[in-house]
Structures are given as C-alpha cells and as structure tokens.
Amino acid sequence: MDWLRRHPAGARVALRVTPRAHSSRVQGIEVDGAGQARLAVRVDAPPAAGKANAALIRLLASRWRMPQRALEVVSGAAGRLKLLQVHGSPDVVVDRLRAIEAASDDAGAS
Secondary structure (H helix, E strand, C coil): CCCEEEECCEEEEEEEEECCCCCCEEEEEEECCCCCEEEEEECCCCCCCCHHHHHHHHHHHHHCCCCHHHEEEEECCCCCEEEEEEECCHHHHHHHHHHHHHHHHHHCCC
16 A cells, blocks of 8 residues: 555545654554555654654654645544645645655655
C-alpha cells in the first residue's frame, strides 16, 4: 500500500512518528511487514498534550512549503501510526508531496 493517497479534500499521508527524538526530521518511506508504506518522521517533542502532533505539523508544513492550517491529524493522534489530511487540490497536493519526498530520498532523506 502507498504512503500517499488522493482524497476528495486533498491527500492522506500514512505516517509513523517517533517522539522524543534527538532532532526533528523526516527519515523517508518505510514499509512494514504487512506491506504498508509510511512516511517515517522523528520529532523532538514529547508525546504529551499534543506537543508531538504540533511539532509534526510544523515540520511537515515547513518541509512541504504550505501553511500549517492545511495539515490535520485525522487518525492516530495518540499513537505512533497516524493518518494526516493535507487539504488542497488532490492532484496538486499529491504531485507536490511525491516530488518533495522523491527529491529528499535521492539526496539522502533530511
């Protein structure tokens, strides 16, 4: 399964988030034993009072050059496996995110 899917309101991104990391960064695409691909992200914030989710949204909004209000955790807010809604035109959002993450993979994920 793909980590990024079109959605009528934009796109949905499957994530695996690790809180309390040394630094906040996107590690790249990982595939679990069941074949589910997820964008792996590390954030330096603790998983308390929504701090890790806020750090996640700040990091991805900056990386993807979009406003934070365009990103919303729609599933898994209290867990490591999350589903993120990216609001916007589905084709534009999907093409943009694929291009950014592909370029990062080619350059050695940041």
